[in-house]
Amino acid sequence: MPTALAALEEAYTRRGSKDRADARAPVVGYVGADVPVELLTAAGVRAFRLTGDPESGFALGDRYLGRGVDPVARSVLARLLAGSFGDLDRIVVSHDCEASLRLFYALRELHRVEPGSGLPEAYLVDILHLPHRTTARYNRRRIGEFAARLEAWTGRPLDLAGAVAAHDERRRLLAAAAELRRAVPARLTGRQFLAVANAVLPVDEHVALLERLLAEADQLAEHAGRRVFLSGSDHDTPHVYEAIESEGQVIVGEDHSFGGLFMNEPVGAGGLDALAERYHHSGPTAHRATAGERAAHAAEAVRRCGAELFVAYCRAGDEAPAWDFPEQRAALDIPAVLLERQEYGRADLTALRKEHPCPT
Amino acid sequence: MPDVRSRSVKSLDTAAEAGRHQREWFADLRGRVAAGEPFALLNADVPHEIFRTMDIPYAVSQWWASLVTAKQRSGHYLELVRQRGYPDYSEQYNAVTLGSAFGPEPEAGPWGGLPRPDIVVCDASGDVTRKIFDIWGHEPGVTFYPLESAAENEVPVNWWELMPHRWEEAVGPARLDLLTAELENLVRFLETTTGRRFDESRFREVMALANEQEEWNRKARALVARARPAPLSVVDSIPSVMLPQWHRGTEWARDLARRFYEEVRDRVDAGRAACPGERARLMWIGRGLWYDMGFYQRFQEEYGAVFVWSMYLAIAADGYIRYGDDPMRALAARFAAFSDQLYTPPWSSEWYVKEARSHGIDGVVHLVSDDPRGSYFTARALEAAGFPVLEIHADNVDTRTFDDDMVVRVGQWLEDVVMA
Ligand code: SF4
Ligand code: SF4
Numbered sequence: 001m002p003t004a005l006a007a008l009e010e011a012y013t014r015r016g017s018k019d020r021a022d023a024r025a026p027v028v029g030y031v032g033a034d035v036p037v038e039l040l041t042a043a044g045v046r047a048f049r050l051t052g053d054p055e056s057g058f059a060l061g062d063r064y065l066g067r068g069v070d071p072v073a074r075s076v077l078a079r080l081l082a083g084s085f086g087d088l089d090r091i092v093v094s095h096d097c098e099a100s101l102r103l104f105y106a107l108r109e110l111h112r113v114e115p116g117s118g119l120p121e122a123y124l125v126d127i128l129h130l131p132h133r134t135t136a137r138y139n140r141r142r143i144g145e146f147a148a149r150l151e152a153w154t155g156r157p158l159d160l161a162g163a164v165a166a167h168d169e170r171r172r173l174l175a176a177a178a179e180l181r182r183a184v185p186a187r188l189t190g191r192q193f194l195a196v197a198n199a200v201l202p203v204d205e206h207v208a209l210l211e212r213l214l215a216e217a218d219q220l221a222e223h224a225g226r227r228v229f230l231s232g233s234d235h236d237t238p239h240v241y242e243a244i245e246s247e248g249q250v251i252v253g254e255d256h257s258f259g260g261l262f263m264n265e266p267v268g269a270g271g272l273d274a275l276a277e278r279y280h281h282s283g284p285t286a287h288r289a290t291a292g293e294r295a296a297h298a299a300e301a302v303r304r305c306g307a308e309l310f311v312a313y314c315r316a317g318d319e320a321p322a323w324d325f326p327e328q329r330a331a332l333d334i335p336a337v338l339l340e341r342q343e344y345g346r347a348d349l350t351a352l353r354k355e356h357p358c359p360t
Numbered sequence: 361m362p363d364v365r366s367r368s369v370k371s372l373d374t375a376a377e378a379g380r381h382q383r384e385w386f387a388d389l390r391g392r393v394a395a396g397e398p399f400a401l402l403n404a405d406v407p408h409e410i411f412r413t414m415d416i417p418y419a420v421s422q423w424w425a426s427l428v429t430a431k432q433r434s435g436h437y438l439e440l441v442r443q444r445g446y447p448d449y450s451e452q453y454n455a456v457t458l459g460s461a462f463g464p465e466p467e468a469g470p471w472g473g474l475p476r477p478d479i480v481v482c483d484a485s486g487d488v489t490r491k492i493f494d495i496w497g498h499e500p501g502v503t504f505y506p507l508e509s510a511a512e513n514e515v516p517v518n519w520w521e522l523m524p525h526r527w528e529e530a531v532g533p534a535r536l537d538l539l540t541a542e543l544e545n546l547v548r549f550l551e552t553t554t555g556r557r558f559d560e561s562r563f564r565e566v567m568a569l570a571n572e573q574e575e576w577n578r579k580a581r582a583l584v585a586r587a588r589p590a591p592l593s594v595v596d597s598i599p600s601v602m603l604p605q606w607h608r609g610t611e612w613a614r615d616l617a618r619r620f621y622e623e624v625r626d627r628v629d630a631g632r633a634a635c636p637g638e639r640a641r642l643m644w645i646g647r648g649l650w651y652d653m654g655f656y657q658r659f660q661e662e663y664g665a666v667f668v669w670s671m672y673l674a675i676a677a678d679g680y681i682r683y684g685d686d687p688m689r690a691l692a693a694r695f696a697a698f699s700d701q702l703y704t705p706p707w708s709s710e711w712y713v714k715e716a717r718s719h720g721i722d723g724v725v726h727l728v729s730d731d732p733r734g735s736y737f738t739a740r741a742l743e744a745a746g747f748p749v750l751e752i753h754a755d756n757v758d759t760r761t762f763d764d765d766m767v768v769r770v771g772q773w774l775e776d777v778v779m780a
Contacts, residue, residue, distance in 0.1 A: 064736050066728065095511055098486045104511075109705040109737045113744075124513045126534075130484060130506055134545065138510065138538040145513075145534075287487040290494040319450035320487035323495070326445030340447065 004212035005192065005220065011209075012195035015237075016051040016085060026089040026154065031076060031103060033234070033257030033285060034094035034127040036143060036275055038267065041203055042163035043150040047092075048200055050076045050085060051236035054345025064106045070099035070318040071344035072236050077103055081117060090153065091122040092146075096257065097287035099318070123149060127279045129288040140276040147272060160271060166203045168266035173210035178260050180217055181252050182305045187220040190230065190251025190259075191241040198258055223250045229307035230254040231298055231328060232286060232314050232321035232339075239345035240313060247349060253305035255297060257285060286321040295327035302332055310336035311352065315344060372596050374620040378603035381612065386471050389417045393475040398554045401457070401477035403493075405485065405698050406507065407691050409570060410546060412609040413563045414556045420606050421482070424474055425456040426648075431470045437463070446495070451488040458492050461499055477502055479553070481546075485509035485699065505549060507542050510535045510696065517706045519697075520678045520714065527682055527693035539692035560687075566609035567687045570680065573608060576617035577601060577676035580624045584668060585718045589638035591627035594670040595656045596634065598648055601673045608680070617676075639664035640778050643716055643747075645738060646727030648672070658767055663774045669719050671702060678711070709741035716747050723778035724749040725770060748777045 002010070028040055028047040040047035052058070052075025060081050061074030079085060093104035107122035125146045128135045147158055177196050180187040188196065196213065199206060228249045234256040235241060241251055255261045267278045284293040302310060310332050314321040322340055329336040337351045393399040400411055400418035411418040428434050437459025438448040444462060448455065457474075460466065466473040480497060484490040484506050497504025512532045516522060522530035547558045584590065584597070600620040604613035627633075642659070644667050649655050659665040679701050684690040700707050716724065724742050728735050728751050739749045750773045752766050 066735055101511055105704055106737070109709070112706060113737075113740070124511060126511045126513070128484075128508050128510060130490075130508055132542075132545075134538055134541045135508055137541070138508070138534060141534055141537075291491055292494070292498070318487075319447060320491060322447040322450060323488060323491040329445070341449075 003219065004209045004216055005188075005196070008199040008209050008213065009192065009195040011199035011201050011206075012238075014200045015048075015198055016053070016079070017048065017200065027087065028090045028092055029080075029085050029088045030092040030094070031073075032094035032096035032100040033262065034096040034279055034282070035092050035125055036127075036146065036279055038160070038163045038167045038275060039143075039147055039150055039158065040092070041166060042147075042158035042160045043154050044156070044159070045089075045150075045154065046202075049198075049236075050080070050091070052076050052344070053079060053084075054237060054239055054343075056084075064110065065099075065102055068317060069102050070097065070233070070315060072234065072315075072318075073099035073103040074317075075344065077106060080107070080119060083118070088120045090120050093122055093124050095124065095126045095128065096285065097318075097320070127276075129280065129283065131281075136277065136280055139280045140273065143272050143276040143279070160275075161269065163203075164267045164269075164275065166207065168268070170203055170207050170210065171262075171264075171266060173207060173214065176214055177210060178253075180214075180220065181250075184227075184306055185222040185224045186227070186250050186252050187217060187222060189223050189241075189245055190228075190254065191238050191245055193251075193260070194235065194238050194241055194258060197260075225250040227252045227306055227308045229298070229302045229305060229310050230256075230259075231294075231310060231312045231324070232256065233318045233342075234258055237345060240342075240347045243347045243349060244311065244352070247352065249309070249352070252307055253301050255284075255286070255294070255301060260301075261285065286318075286324060291324045291327040294324040295331040298324075298328045299331040302334060308334055309352070310334055312336065312338045313342060313347060314338070314340050316341040372592065372600055372620070372623050374616055374623055375596060375599040377619075378599050378616060381607075381616075382603050383471065385607070386419075389419065390472055390475055392417050398478045398556075399475050400479040400481060401474075401496075402480075403454070403482035403489065405483045405509075405695055406481045407543060407695050408606075409563070409566050409609050409691055409694075410543060410550070410558075412566050414547075414550055414554070414558050416479075416550065416554055416556060419474065421457045422453055423606050424460065425453045427470050428456050428460065433470060451486065451492060454482075454489055454492045458496055461496055461502075479503050479505060479550075481505045481507065483507040483509045483695070503553065505546060507546075508538055510538055512697070515697075515700075515707065517710050519701060519707050520711055523678070523693070524681045525683050527684070527690070531693050531697045535696040536689055536692050539696045540689050543688055543692060564687050567682075567690060569611060569614045570608045571683065573604065573614040573617040574676055574680040576614070576621045577673060578678075578681070580617075580621040581673050581677035583621070583624050583628055584673065585715075585720075587628045588720070589633035589636060590641065590666050590668040591624055591632060591634065593634040593656060593660075594644055594648075594667045594672070595653050597624075597673050598653075598670060601676050602648075605672075605676060634668075635660040635664055635666045637664040638666055640666070640722040640774065641669075641720055642667045642778075643669040643712075643719065643721045643724045644727070645671070645712065645724060645735075649727070655767070659770060659774060662771065663779065665723075665774050665778070667725075669715060669721060674715050675702060705737035705741075709737045712738050713741050713745045713747075716742055716745065721747055723747065723774070726751045728753050748773075750777075 026045045028045045029050045031050050052072045058075040058078035061078035065074050095101050104124045110117050111119050126142050127139050181193050226249045228251045230251050235258050267274050283289050284297050312325045325338045400416055402418050404420055404422045434456045437456045440459040440462040441455050442448040460474045480493050482489050482493040490506050493504050519530045604616045607613040656667045682690040682694045724747050742749050
């Protein structure tokens, strides 16, 4: 039997495609960090997060979305149009960042004016993040609408309690797995953790593999190397992790939605109210939090994972993280470098190669 | 042949009057703020009507950015943003205004400089606006009040027909409930922090004046759409429409909108034309080229091509009017989906087609800037409806990225496509 880590890494190579579970269930591709996946599980649909591919062209994405949008969204759109995700019954999009929202509008409009494009119907779940009661009430309404829509699609009631419990368990295990990379030396690389967290598996299978991974922890290799905290843009693929770790670094923490950022509090037993609150308070992401919140979070996370170097990676077309950097640097007591306007899937590591990387 | 000047000619009385008023208003505002009154800096999509009602002096971030740009100072302010470590390539409209907060000598800015605001308000649209205003909110003495920017899953297409009275249908109750609640809270916040009162009767008056102003713009737009040749080009109409927009809810703005309508009507009656040799009617899509307004007139002499349409008059005509018994909800309806009208398909795309048809447009020049706002679908809808579209790429605030070759490209396109 392969190790749990090997099985998780194998499942990660299938990112952007459906898992092997129940072939009769409807298939939903979703976009962004703010889709309440618990509801998709509760509806009994097969759901997976749509990811881009920096190695295949996305000219059609450029055409429909314009080149000012995060290339991840452009790539996802191009792959949808190329049928790379297989047959999808629905697409669910969140408003986690401007690129996701523009992607939703493009999908909605293409569905309307170019029915020949073969795109399924897209649905927007508009979860917002200002820390106010007005926003909390709005989110609760949107969560309720989405739950009702899912019931209408599938024609059956949601099993919310069971789904939330399963996702909470997965979250708890992922937080435990994150401790393995915080160990000194790290027992998981950043690239491995990305695979562990984003393996494409039904929740119960994912949970079983995570349990086995933790049981096998003392067989995991040790990873020395300069300990890096990776801040900034989302990483829907391992390319940038591989580039940074290929030069003697190990990424021990990050603050984006495919990594350690979303392993926060469990949803618990509060039903839709609790779910709405959890998604309201998720983050702090580069796209929805203030620079001050991001800086405070970075200082705490860097301390917890014993990072020696802070790298803020900002993809060209994804400008929000660059606004966080001055505050983040001021809040840290380790060197910090900014990689600005990076090409999708690449990292210009010149700054990391300097002995003293701070630009000041 | 009259010479075609590369600087724009403000030939309307209302344009001159609006420009003069703007200077007076700003001088007066500076005086009031110097005398200790509160000052608010608002994004364009923030309901100013609240501040008008409470008589709190305010200015609009986008207006200030356009003034700075017209004075060739945007590069300077972006440099100040860069010096603090922030990106100078991101959301330059708001970054330029933030830069004026960082200047060591604020009074060295245009028109004596922007006073330091006590309150800054924006809607949290995109990924960056809230961050910029929040950073500003950390400057000494500045408080930031954010509003959400919410989105709707399904919308009816014909917003321009629904908005005046049936805005509840167009915008949807979720967004209206949210923004109405945020505005009620904003009023309480302003009452508390400024000590000023919010009178409902005054509020209704402000809302009525705003609707009257936009109704005059609507009548002017109808004249411009129908008249051949065009009585004026976008260069003439932009100052007469835009500047009063920042004073929405005043008698001055309402009256100026009426006088603008009368000027247009008099020109039509007298048979006056922006370009009597009119051979092509052009539509401009995108923000105005503030630093080069003469651009719009460069194609008149050689080609008889006149820019008769820009979003400024058209959105004034269609985008603001909201009637209803509950003025706070009507105000929320004005702003809860404001930018969708211009930038989000299907609203934007279908509206531009409607406007191109009603104005007898021969060709469309589309200024595509890096901010990602559904422009493909606008161009696609116009092309599908039979209008030739030329896309040019530039960001209108950043003079560093504008390219003089654009003039050549537009000329070539006029010859090869529009007039061929
Ligand atoms: S400035 Fe140089 S010495 Fe100081 S923390 Fe940064 S890298 Fe180290
Ligand atoms: S072409 Fe137009 S601008 Fe040129 S002289 Fe004739 S009317 Fe005037």
